[in-house]
Amino acid sequence: MSTAKSGLPAHVAIIMDGNGRWARRRAMPRYLGHRQGVKALKTAVRYASRRGIGTLTVYAFSTENWRRPKEEVDFLLDLMYKTFVQEIEELRREGVRIRLIGERTSLSPDVLAIWDNAEKVTAENTGLNLNVAFNYGGRTELTRAVRELVGQAARGEISVEDITEEALARQLYTWPSPDPDLIIRTGGEYRLSNFLLWQAAYSELYVTEVLWPDFGEREFEEALQDYLRRERRFGQVPQKEQNS
Secondary structure (H helix, E strand, C coil): CCCCCCCCCCEEEEECCCHHHHHHCCCCCHHHHHHHHHHHHHHHHHHHHHCCCCEEEEEEEEHHHHHCCHHHHHHHHHHHHHHHHHHHHHHHHCCCEEEEECCCCCCCHHHHHHHHHHHHHHCCCCCCEEEEEEEECHHHHHHHHHHHHHHHHHCCCCCHHHCCHHHHHCCCCCCCCCCCCEEEECCCCCCCCCCCCCHHHHCEEEECCCCHHHCCHHHHHHHHHHHHCCCCCCCCCCHHHHCC
C-alpha cells in the first residue's frame, strides 16, 4: 500500500457532484455530463496515485440514485460497465486496487460480475486503493453493521461489552481502509449526502464550486494544499495554546 508523502492525506474521499448541472449549462443532455464525469474520475485516480495518496474513495452511485429517471439510471449502469471493461487492464498495470463498497444484495448478477472481476483482477496490486461507493448509503451501512453485531451477541459469539467503536468500524463497508483525512465535495453544496457518516467524524471538509467534470489536476492540488494549511486537532487544544 502506498503512503502519503509530505503530510498529504493518506485517504481522500470525493463526492463527485455536478455532472447534470455541467451538461445543463451547456444545453446538453444529462448523460453527456456523466460521460465527462468519468473522464474527471480517471484524472483524479491517476493524480492521487502520482501524489502518493494511499486510498481514494469516490461516491459513484448512492442508494437514493435509484429514484432518478429509469433512462438515466440505465445509462449510468451501462457507462459503469463500459468504463470498467475499457479501463480495468490499464488500472491493473498502474497498480490500482479496486474495491466495491456498498450494498451488493440488491445488485443484478451482471453488475456484480463486473465488480467481482475488477476486484479479482486487481487484488494483488499494492498501489492506490480505489474504493468505489456504488449502491452506497451511510445510514444503510451503519444499520447493517449494528444488525451484524447484535446478531453475533444474540448467538453468544460476542458479549454486549464487545460492541465497541472498533468492533463497529470493522463491520463497515470501508474496512480495513482508514477513515478519510480529507473529503472533497465538488459543485458547491455543503452537505455529506449520506456519505461515510461514521468515517467522516474527524475528516477535513473541502467544498469547491467547480463542477465535477471540470475538476482536474489543478483543482485536486488546490484541495490538497488547503488541507496542508489546516491544523488537525481531533478535539484537542491547539498546540500553540498548549504552549502559551
